[in-house]
Amino acid sequence: MRLLRTIAVFAALAALSACASAPPPHGPAPYPEPWRPPPARPPPVQPRPEGFADLPGWVLEDHVAAFDAFRATCGSARDPAMAVVCRRALSVDLLGEPEARAFFEDNFRPEALAGEGVLTAYFAPEYPARSKPDAEFSMPVRGKPTDLVLGGASGKDVLRRAPDGSLGPYPDRTWIETQGAGVPLAWMRPEDLFFLQIQGSGVLTFETGKRQKALYAANNGQTFVGIANPMRDRGLLAANDTSGEAIRAWLAAHRGPDADAIMRLNPRYAFFRLTPDDGLPPIGAAGLPLPAGRAIAVDLSRHTSGELFWIDGTAPILNGAFPTYRRVVTALDTGGAIKGDIRADLYLGQGAAAGAEAGRVRHTLRMHRLVPRP
DSSP: OOOOOOOOOOOOOOOOHHHHHSOOOOSSOOOOOOOOOOOOOOOOOOOEEOOGGGSTTGGGSOHHHHHHHHHHHGGGOOOHHHHHHHHHHHTSOOOOHHHHHHHHHHHEEEEEOSSOEEEEEEEEOEEEOBSSOOSSSOEEEEOOOTTEEEESSSSOEEEEEOTTSOEEEOOOHHHHHHHTOSOEEEEEOHHHHHHHHHHSEEEEEOTTSOEEEEEEEEEOOOOOOOSHHHHHHTTSSOTTOOOHHHHHHHHHHTTTHHHHHHHTTSOOOEEEEEEEOOSOOOBOTTSSBOOTTTEEEOOTTTSOTTOEEEEEEEOOOSTTOOSOEEEEEEEEEOOTTOOSSSEEEEEEEESHHHHHHHTTOOEEEEEEEEEEOO
16 A cells, blocks of 8 residues: 655745734623534535547547456446446456547546546656665664554554553654664655655665665655755745645755654654565555546545546646646555545556656546446
């Protein structure tokens, strides 16, 4: 499962000093306002039925690639109607372009989800690592600490069991790095580890040439806080150049206390486990390898694993980004920073090229659910 790697910012609280210094009112106190119940929450907006001709870019889609990815991943769907379509797809040979397009149009109907959101992207990074620390590779890849437990009312709260047996919230990134929680498994450049934690998994290449996968093991339960906008607001990055590539370059150039202070603005911390590199794509939350360019992470409290979508990502805000991302994708993953109905994180593949592209994706998103026909 991937962490969350998408970049978000919290607005500063308004100052309250003016209220504190206001003089007391003169005269008798007014009668209190009668209690009124809060307004009822409006019902969710229902998806709007539409045709495939309404999907921007549908005729330009690579329907063969979309069909191949659907065949490879449709077994993860929980919807019985989707399972029927999946069996139908698996029963036919690989299709050409006209047949693949006809398959989607015959077996699905699109529904537009109301509103706009944000499209970002992620990738499976490959980083150098060391078995022992040195001046450059100074940050440990930490295994899950023995004092990290799940509990609370939900049974899923991330807690720390203190030496006296008491339980409390697990501390933030600063505490973990300064107190040394978790056994070091490998050593990385600090900025590389920071991005590995955002992506959730990756491949490490050691000085001997040995390659191992760093797989997500746990997190400290703290809220993910993106560092792009704070860096922009402090004048460290240009407003239109807050890509992952630009952030990583700044952190590398200011390695040490300055970069550490910026990275510690994000209190969330990920722990890992190492396994031999099998050369396969990373596994998403649905338990399947992620097809590059055809899988998205979504908020699983709003959507269901295995659902099929047409995404329409336009109006990028970062320099060097592709102008549009329009394609058929399957919801196969999730992440701590992926929240809301119209929110998706597109998996773009493995390695440096995928990373450079993913770091520039921040597009206005419209989503269309592809619903199996009865």
